[in-house]
Amino acid sequence: MRVIGLMSGTSVDGIDAALIEIEGENLDIQVDLIAGATIPYPETIRSQILAVCAGEPLTMAALADLDDAIASCFATAALEIQSGHPPAELIGSHGQTIYHRPPNASLGYSWQIGRADLIAHITQTMTISNFRAADIACGGQGAPMVPRVDAALLSDTTESRCIQNIGGIGNVTYLPAAQGDWLGGIRGWDTGPGNSLIDLAVSKLTNGEKTYDQNGNWASQGIPCDQLVKNWLQHEYFHQVPPKSTGRELFGVAFLEKCFRDADEYHLEPADILASLTELTALSIIHDYQAFLTSMPDRVLLCGGGSKNLYLKSRLQAGLDPIPVVTTDDFGVSADFKEAIAFAVLAYWRYQNVPGNLPAVTGASREVILGEIHPPVFNRE
Template sequence: MSKVYGIGLMSGTSLDGIDAVLVEKNEDETKFPFRIIESLTESYDEEIYESIMRICDPEMAMIEEVSAMNMYLGRKFGAVVHKLLEKANKKADDIHFISSHGQTIFHQPIEGKKRYELKNTLQIGDLSVLSEETGIAVVGDFRTADMAVGGQGAPLVSYLDYLLFSRDGKARAVQNIGGIGNVTYIPSDGDISQVKSFDTGPGNMVIDAVVHSLTNGKLTFDCEGKIAKQGKVNEEVLTHLMDHEYFQIPLPKTTGRELFGRSFTTRLMNEFSHVSDEDLITTVSEWTVVSIVKGYQDFIEVDGIKLDEVIIGGGGSFNLYLLDRLQQKMPHTKVRTIDDFGISSSFKEALAFAVMGYQTIQGKENQIPAATGAERPVIMGKIAYSQPAAYERVMSIRSGIR
């Protein structure tokens, strides 16, 4: 039987670029389904970064820009796929599917007051454009299916977390620190019905925005947490941040730029303009740590549950300030990074969507209701193919004909 190849694409809330992985399905079903055989990250240039930031802000977004960027990102994602294939010395005809998360520009996980204000979410990067650009079938638009059955459409990577870390008898919190922080709690007995997953609050989003603003765009993030280590925590600012209403919401809960985006950061910096640059960066970094620990205390470490390990992934796994402070605040729990397990922090989410996309094609459920708050398991994702050959390759996965 010939191999199955897929590509996973992820562009997260941090807007630090597009992560792409080429994966190969293992024929041995006793092992984890896929292994990464090539990867790359393509950063957004300043113009596109600023344009996406603008359309993520409800106070600034214009519908014509959203529509245009949807088509542009379909092409941009296609260009990234071609670069990945060239790097891997593969042809489009070798690839059975692409699975793309898309770029989230709005996420509203609770219903509004008006009758049409249902839970909603929007990821752009048109699937048909991406399929036409590459000649490969594309799976995407995952989150809406979960919302259709009452879920919050997030966190979805909990599905991969469970597959990876539920088998060796340890109570674990798998913590992603991307633009937003989100955690998957996996009980020591591996009971999937007891899995919990939620957004702990801002991850790198506010830190990056403050660094970008204070350095006039010269820096886009605090490399290794070096700036944060130079300052001191301002308790007045930290108390103000922890008073945010998000931290009072019960589970299930998720968030994004609609709460903690550019408008939030601008207001914060204006209100506390008297605080030194280093101290403000230290304080918003400490906020990420404190909000993570509070999330564990409020929703995981209850009824006598003790965490054996916290496993950090995402860009925050490279921030030594965050890692050190988490370990100091959780002295009886071992803080590790996902790289310790042979999985790249940079490409874990792209891998997750490759796995979920494969399940979509197979017609198998690919989310955890206990994590998202959904009423029942569903098959997330839609499939687009603009060419017959792309259709035939993706359908060969279902038929078993390679």
């Protein structure tokens, strides 16, 4: 089956689209990436998304317009990615998260917009969306969603691995060596900020002229302020025992403003601030491995936009040495499009009525089938 995965994460860089060919059942699947591309949002839409995620109020009419606009962008991405290839038979759309509330005294809540019925109508292709809801209904975090896919595509029979995605938010999947009852040993959670604070800081420091630190070049010219980073790491989220999940609601504009206020007394240069925020991402990941894994992994595989940040990668390698830090590219899965591939796989599993979550990861009470099906409404002749 040819399936398209569509994903836009907390970085709001644009829509990652992956066209894959997939066969097999459950974890025994083979996936080939036919095409992958990132289609940027129009700047007006990206600005609206970031504003909503930062808590800016929006009328219901404006929200409906944004929902439609995002769906149209996702549909366009789906049509573009299959251009020149045999058409896809199925689309898995994660949508755009605008609000995420982990479970506490009540069920969690997670809202992704970009209405799948409109995507199905525009593309004339069955579209599956709203993957998080069923897990949340069973008491889970609804995040991270990809560990079962990681188990299918990136496990190894002899070594344990951490698959570390670094998007706007970082999330990890710990895969023990695939022997015996290894599925029961898989763990995963959101480690905290990935690129979110770094990107927001770059935008703030350049008055919006730049949106990210390419290759980590700017941060690499600075010196992390160890005491400042140590203070930031006292935040309760970093000490919360998994399962746990987070988003821009916590590590967004308000958190960054506090970081800048905290930095005032140290009289740091812009490069030092970026180096310190990059260090926060690196050390929060390393801290979580050391605090919440029963044993450290044999290897760490990076993916997501942060895998291209060479300075961040070097800080992770320095802190995890001698554990090798590589990317999923080295093991046959595109680091750029792994998340989009994952939602294509989750859609395929939904089509086959195969569960997509791992309760040990999300905290859900049981395995459940993820996603809602939106068949296309075919035009009658």
